[in-house]
Amino acid sequence: MSHSPSLPDRPRLELDPEMSEAERLEAIRQHYRRIVHMNEELSDRLDDVQGRRGDLKSEVDQLKRENETLKTSSLYIASVEEITEDGVVIKQHGNNQEVLTQASTRLEADLRPGDRVAINDSFAVQQVLDDETDSRAQAMEVAESPDVVYDDIGGIDEQIREVREAVEDPLENPEQFETVGVEPPSGVLLHGPPGTGKTMLAKAVANESDATFIKMAGSELVRKFIGEGSRLVRDLFELAAEREPAVIFIDEIDAVASKRTDSKTSGDAEVQRTMMQLLSEMDGFDERGEIRIMAATNRFDMLDEAILRPGRFDRLIEVPEPGPEGRERILEIHTQEMNVAADVDVGVVARELDGYSGADIASLATEAGMFAIRDGRTEVIQSDFERAREKLQDADKTEDRVINYQY
Numbered sequence: 151m152s153h154s155p156s157l158p159d160r161p162r163l164e165l166d167p168e169m170s171e172a173e174r175l176e177a178i179r180q181h182y183r184r185i186v187h188m189n190e191e192l193s194d195r196l197d198d199v200q201g202r203r204g205d206l207k208s209e210v211d212q213l214k215r216e217n218e219t220l221k222t223s224s225l226y227i228a229s230v231e232e233i234t235e236d237g238v239v240i241k242q243h244g245n246n247q248e249v250l251t252q253a254s255t256r257l258e259a260d261l262r263p264g265d266r267v268a269i270n271d272s273f274a275v276q277q278v279l280d281d282e283t284d285s286r287a288q289a290m291e292v293a294e295s296p297d298v299v300y301d302d303i304g305g306i307d308e309q310i311r312e313v314r315e316a317v318e319d320p321l322e323n324p325e326q327f328e329t330v331g332v333e334p335p336s337g338v339l340l341h342g343p344p345g346t347g348k349t350m351l352a353k354a355v356a357n358e359s360d361a362t363f364i365k366m367a368g369s370e371l372v373r374k375f376i377g378e379g380s381r382l383v384r385d386l387f388e389l390a391a392e393r394e395p396a397v398i399f400i401d402e403i404d405a406v407a408s409k410r411t412d413s414k415t416s417g418d419a420e421v422q423r424t425m426m427q428l429l430s431e432m433d434g435f436d437e438r439g440e441i442r443i444m445a446a447t448n449r450f451d452m453l454d455e456a457i458l459r460p461g462r463f464d465r466l467i468e469v470p471e472p473g474p475e476g477r478e479r480i481l482e483i484h485t486q487e488m489n490v491a492a493d494v495d496v497g498v499v500a501r502e503l504d505g506y507s508g509a510d511i512a513s514l515a516t517e518a519g520m521f522a523i524r525d526g527r528t529e530v531i532q533s534d535f536e537r538a539r540e541k542l543q544d545a546d547k548t549e550d551r552v553i554n555y556q557y
């Protein structure tokens with residue numbers, strides 16, 4: 151905000167002892183006139199400022215009201231069809247109803263036909279939204295062939311075997327399932343603490359079965375606007391159908407599939423709708439051909455039973471924190487490309503890493519390398535790992551506790 155211009159200097163009365171009586175009187179008169187003049191000037195300025203204050207206050211009130219409406223009411227999505235002298239013609243998504251409505255003067259100047267907007271119950275335009283394709287592109291990660299292979303994943307061989315059986319085999323040998331007369335599992339749910347390799351597992355299975363990997367984070371499905379979450383779910387399955395064979399991976403599925411809460415807020419209802427859409431997509435899944443669906447959560451206890459029924463996520467695979475051997479293997483994987491001194495014993499390092507996840511071990515290896523670089527060495531030595539461990543322990547102490555507690 152700009153500051154008001156500085157105040158004029160206060161006039162000074164300068165009386166010289168040499169002055170005659172008449173001269174003094176004249177000086178005082180002049181001084182009086184200057185003060186009166188200044189008083190008028192300041193009072194004009196005060197009026198101005200008060201006027202501006204009034205304007206700003208009504209703008210603040212207006213914004214507060216708009217903010218309130220945005221916060222309290224459900225919003226719907228529509229597209230701007232036309233901007234006419236009588237108002238804005240919009241078409242509501244979902245029912246394709248065309249409505250002539252108004253936008254606040256603040257928004258109207260920015261509106262263009264084709265824009266996506268949020269409207270309230272009475273169709274008034276509340277907000278201009280980002281381009282739809284942008285928001286979809288942001289919500290999904292698509293990889294034709296992700297670069298993870300099973301050998302990159304340590305300590306969870308049994309889980310790899312199960313995932314291959316449930317995802318890779320049905321993609322590669324569908325006939326085998328037909329001949330034997332069994333349905334492959336519909337969806338595979340990986341559950342376990344953060345950073346244990348769940349995403350890697352989904353990427354590796356997509357890679358090894360030459361399938362497109364399509365990832366969506368559950369949190370992305372929890373949108374502010376009615377219908378947006380369900381629409382993203384539809385898009386996700388449509389995209390998979392276009393790109394099949396494909397592996398859909400929904401990370402943090404608990405964001406849309408938590409146990410029903412008692413509260414009846416519109417936000418909860420919207421999350422429920424998104425979940426229903428997901429379930430209905432999964433129920434109509436057989437016709438979809440070569441698409442496998444996987445999901446991951448580290449809040450298994452929170453999940454709604456409905457998503458675990460047969461025909462939905464009916465294969466559960468727990469991905470636990472690695473044990474001592476797993477940790478050693480993971481450390482080997484992450485130090486493979488590093489210039490590690492011949493006398494470093496990875497087993498000894500791994501033994502000290504009780505409670506470390508795969509992701510923690512990956513950071514430990516990087517940190518150890520950083521210590522070598524800081525000391526101007528080209529080889530990573532045993533003590534670098536110890537220093538890295540101390541550093542990570544100090545930094546993560548509180549954070550770790552929170553994460554572990556959640557799971």
Ligand SMILES: Nc1ncnc2c1ncn2[C@@H]1O[C@H](COP(=O)(O)OP(=O)(O)OP(=O)(O)O)[C@@H](O)[C@H]1O
Nearest residue numbers: 302303304344345346347348349350480508509512
């Ligand atoms: N079992 C593992 N073997 C090798 N590296 C691992 C393993 N688990 C985790 N990592 C390392 O940690 C990173 C993160 O792992 P990933 O994203 O697969 O974990 P996640 O279980 O999906 O975690 P989150 O629940 O936080 O999404 C990987 O990129 C990898 O570097």
